[in-house]
Amino acid sequence: MKLSFYGAARSVTGSRHLIETPTSRLLLDCGMFQGRREEAARQNRELGFEPKSLSAVLLSHAHIDHSGALPVLAKHGFSGKVHMTRASADLAAIMLQDAARIQESDCAYVNKKERRRGMQCVRPFFDSDDVEAITRRFAGARYRDALKLEPRVTASFHDAGHILGSAAIRVKYTARGNTTTVLFSGDLGRANMPILRDPDPPPPCDILILESTYGDRLHEQAAEEMKKKAEALISHARAHKSKIIVPAFAVGRTQELVMRIKELVTESRIEPIPIYIDSPLAARATAVFRQHPECYDEETSKTFSADGDPFASRYIHFVSTVEDSKRLNAMRGPCVIISSSGMCEGGRILHHLKHAIQDEANVIVFVGFQAEHTLGRKLVEGWDVVPIFGVPTPRRAQVVKFNGLSAHADRHDLLAYIRAIDPLPGIVFLVHGEEKQALSLGAAIQAEHPALDVRIPHRGSTHDV
Ligand SMILES: [Zn+2]
CATH class of the missing domain: 3.60.15.10 (Ribonuclease Z/Hydroxyacylglutathione hydrolase-like)
Known part of the structure; x- marks a missing residue:
């Protein structure tokens, strides 16, 4: 061989x-x-x-x-x-x-x-x-x-x-x-x-x-620590009517985040918060996830049989058209917007950042690796002014990083x-x-x-x- x-x-x-x-x-x-x-x-x-x-x-x-x-x-x-x-x-x-x-x-x-x-x-x-x-x-x-x-x-x-x-x-x-x-x-x-x-x-x-x-x-952050951090973020969003902007890969990471937030709601650790998943690919990928319950663990299988769809909930919204995506820009929080690309290199996330980044009540949450030279990396490194669509834009929103989600x-x-x-x-x-x-x-x-x-x-x- x-x-x-x-x-x-x-x-x-x-x-x-x-x-x-x-x-x-x-x-x-x-x-x-x-x-x-x-x-x-x-x-x-x-x-x-x-x-x-x-x-x-x-x-x-x-x-x-x-x-x-x-x-x-x-x-x-x-x-x-x-x-x-x-x-x-x-x-x-x-x-x-x-x-x-x-x-x-x-x-x-x-x-x-x-x-x-x-x-x-x-x-x-x-x-x-x-x-x-x-x-x-x-x-x-x-x-x-x-x-x-x-x-x-x-x-x-x-x-x-x-x-x-x-x-x-x-x-x-x-x-x-x-x-x-x-x-x-x-x-x-x-x-x-x-x-x-x-x-x-x-x-x-x-x-x-x-x-x-x-x-x-070795990966950091135990599950319980991450839950506490997410709880605090969502309470902050509620108190300040802020937007939590999450750049995330449309396949895998987005579905995982939805399940993690749902879990916090089920455990009564947070009140439901509107979640907007603004990515046509994420919507298509989620449909594929629904078609393959044979890949689920026991917990997800249970949710699947209890409410027919592990990814659905009255507070979870899939955004597909460009018009609906634009509507999110003018909307007030509290809400979570999950969009791609995960490293902020293109896609709808740039529009959300452009509209949310100058408000100090808002939070940008990173959940994945940010490669060198990407906008995501600059934000994680704490730059005060970042280029968005080529325009130097002051950052006032808080940036938070979750390290334990690999x-x-x-x-x-x-x-x-x-x-x-x-x-x-x-x-x-x-x-x-x-x-x-x-x-x-x-x-x-x-x-x-x-x-x-x-x-x-x-x-x-x-x-x-
Ligand atoms: Zn892989």
């Missing part, structure tokens, strides 16, 4: 790993690179392997850094199937359509400027036709079912507890009575996340490909995941982490299991196993 790493190797985005056996070429994930525009564009156009040569693709989950280059495969003649869980198939379809739209409008914006400078036009690396072509190749599987991909190769999906439909993927290859098993963790979630079941214990494997996003970090396993969880594999695998490849994270986790694994072969692959490297 050969393993090659084409992305998310000593970095986080562009997850793409290839398993080759004498009879098959299986691609694990086909993610989009994100980061500096030109470098990312090149990595997204050139996959590093020939799409036509692939037998099949196995997708761990729908996040764009894992699924976002799938349409490029269709564009270049890939004609196999893309296997994933059923929930992932539904989520990936709407997220890829959204990604195509964003690319088309980004390119139109860049081209407008480039044409003025007499430069060549950029083209999206895929469009909505490519998205349609690849979604026709999607095959939804149930968790833990063994899929026969070829006479000697089977694959199965195991709950990863990261986002709806997320899975660790196990590939089993048998030849001359010998079986080799590869387990790819995908992105690992954490126990006790709202909505989702806890990650399945890892099945036995010979080779583990493990994510390392938080390889040198959907990723931390260092402690990752080490526990390896410990739970019985018997221990022979080789562990660490992927999906910045170099510093991967190296630190690698050293910790090696110290705990001296006999284990721990490797941190470089992008483009191939390993015989």
Whole structure:
């Protein structure tokens, strides 16, 4: 068997790993690179392997850094199937359509400027036709079912507890009575996340490909502490008729926040407060969440059967039209507005910030990682004047950050995941982490299991196993 790493190797985005056996070429994930525009564009156009040569693709989950280059495969003649869980198939379809739209409008914006400078036009690396072509190749599987991909190769999906439909993927290859098993963790979630079941214990494997996003970090803030902080914020909003503006990713994080606020209401810790979810993608994603109760944990299943819809409540409002979104600008609080993008780089959140940021009664709440150079990062860093739509805007609203909401396993969880594999695998490849994270986790694994072969692959490297 050969393993090659084409992305998310000593970095986080562009997850793409290839398993080759004498009879098959299986691609694990086909993610989009994100980061500096030109470098990312090149990595997204050139996959590093020939799409036509692939037998099949196995997708761990729908996040764009894992699924976002799938349409490029269709564009270049890939004609196999893309296997994933059923929930992932539904989520990936709407997220890829959204990604195509964003690319088309980004390119139109860049081209407008480039044409003025007499430069060549950029083209999206895929469009909505490519998205349609690849979604026709999607095959939804149930968790833990063994899929026969070829006479000697089977694959199965195991709950990863990261986002709806997320899975660790196990590939089993048998030849001359010998079986080799590869387990790819995908992105690992954490126990006790709202909505989702806890990650399945890892099945036995010979080779583990493990994510390392938080390889040198432990998550802060216990659940009870976060609840107290949210309680205080909502009481503040009530007393000062303020708006709580929450930039959040439309898929996963938004639904999680709704469930967390509902929980506070159910526990009578807060009075209901109007929540506006202002993102068409979040509305579409929530519809997918409703269609997949098989992914819920026990608590969410109970809510689902009690009121028919875990995401509905008289105080929760989905905002779809632009007019309704604009109406929120003039409205007075108290209310919570959840909108995207999560790092304030575009989308409707910018309008909400523009209208709310100069009022000291308002609060901007961050619930996720803010990358360098983004507006979100500037706000988290406490800048007093920030650019919104290119206009320097004074910030008077309070900024609050919640650190404990990550959907990723931390260092402690990752080490526990390896410990739970019985018997221990022979080789562990660490992927999906910045170099510093991967190296630190690698050293910790090696110290705990001296006999284990721990490797941190470089992008483009191939390993015989
Ligand atoms: Zn993910």
